[in-house]
Amino acid sequence: MRRTEQRVLQALLEGPKSYWRLLRDSDTTGQSFSELLGGLLGRGLVESRGEFFYLTDQGREVCARLGPLEDLSCPACHGKAVVANGPFQGLLEKFLRASEGRPRAVADYDQGYILPSDTVARVLFLYSRGDLEDREIIFLGDDDLTSLACALTGLPKRIQVIEIDRRLNEFLREKAREFGWDNYQVLDYDARKPLPQELTGQFDVFFTDPVETLPGITLFLSRCAQALKKNGATGYFGLTRIECSLEKWQRIQENLLKMNFAITEIVRNFHEYYLDPKEIAERGYRIATQAPVRVGRPDVNFFRSSLVRIEAVGEPRPLITEEVDWKRDLYYDEEMWVTLP
Numbered sequence: 105m106r107r108t109e110q111r112v113l114q115a116l117l118e119g120p121k122s123y124w125r126l127l128r129d130s131d132t133t134g135q136s137f138s139e140l141l142g143g144l145l146g147r148g149l150v151e152s153r154g155e156f157f158y159l160t161d162q163g164r165e166v167c168a169r170l171g172p173l174e175d176l177s178c179p180a181c182h183g184k185a186v187v188a189n190g191p192f193q194g195l196l197e198k199f200l201r202a203s204e205g206r207p208r209a210v211a212d213y214d215q216g217y218i219l220p221s222d223t224v225a226r227v228l229f230l231y232s233r234g235d236l237e238d239r240e241i242i243f244l245g246d247d248d249l250t251s252l253a254c255a256l257t258g259l260p261k262r263i264q265v266i267e268i269d270r271r272l273n274e275f276l277r278e279k280a281r282e283f284g285w286d287n288y289q290v291l292d293y294d295a296r297k298p299l300p301q302e303l304t305g306q307f308d309v310f311f312t313d314p315v316e317t318l319p320g321i322t323l324f325l326s327r328c329a330q331a332l333k334k335n336g337a338t339g340y341f342g343l344t345r346i347e348c349s350l351e352k353w354q355r356i357q358e359n360l361l362k363m364n365f366a367i368t369e370i371v372r373n374f375h376e377y378y379l380d381p382k383e384i385a386e387r388g389y390r391i392a393t394q395a396p397v398r399v400g401r402p403d404v405n406f407f408r409s410s411l412v413r414i415e416a417v418g419e420p421r422p423l424i425t426e427e428v429d430w431k432r433d434l435y436y437d438e439e440m441w442v443t444l445p
């Protein structure tokens with residue numbers, strides 16, 4: 105029995121589950137999950153009733169030697185390895201107040217916001233690894249407002265946001281004026297353009313939540329690599345399984361090695377995204393339209409990503425420095441089941 109198939113069957117040993125809850129815990133791409141679930145239905149191991157899936161008697165026989173999936177994540181940090189102790193107590197409340205009125209996420213830029221608690225957890229993680237205090241940090245894209253949460257701590261030496269969405273940029277500039285941050289800068293920037301010379305080799309840390317096509321993530325990581333200083337600079341990005349096959353993960357890792365980076369940590373399912381349930385069900389996302397049975401609106405935040413930390417070994421070597429003329433293919437490939445074409 106394949107690992108992913110076993111996980112789905114074990115999840116159903118606990119009781120009936122929605123399509124979206126099974127998807128969240130399947131640890132595979134959207135396409136593979138849909139095919140797997142369709143196979144279980146076709147073999148008579150699973151049946152659907154309304155919005156929920158159940159094990160059949162035959163499915164229970166197959167699972168006779170298995171136990172239900174147990175949640176072993178830490179109840180204090182929820183698997184993130186950091187908690188808001190000491191001076192970081194109250195940071196979430198500060199961030200929630202500061203982020204009121206943020207622009208709505210739009211599909212044009214493949215936006216989808218992580219939970220505010222996860223944004224704050226990013227800040228805690230950076231601090232715990234020595235990548236926040238007295239550091240010069242660049243954010244390529246910041247629809248999750250991680251730069252804002254970092255700035256609220258007062259710890260970074262310098263923050264630079266480069267972002268294509270001018271709505272977000274105006275919001276962040278207004279916050280910088282409101283709080284009187286003279287070390288916080290925001291630049292309108294399209295990653296398809298070369299990195300401005302004045303930003304090259306200037307930063308200790310980068311943070312980006314890139315698009316997950318292979319060309320797109322290579323482009324984002326290259327622009328970030330070009331912005332870093334030599335020797336020991338670090339970077340962070342999110343990476344999913346639902347839109348990234350293991351083959352794509354492997355190619356990304358190969359490109360990181362070519363860029364002179366080593367992966368130091370991967371924290372699984374660090375980020376949970378809130379995606380509008382109505383939009384997912386009604387706007388033609390393949391994760392809904394290609395399901396093996398008709399499904400309704402998501403009843404759980406099914407889209408999650410891991411946090412990846414990398415460190416430069418010597419001088420970072422971006423793979424792309426020139427301008428590129430990519431259109432929607434920057435955002436979309438055949439694995440993008442939670443992205444509109």
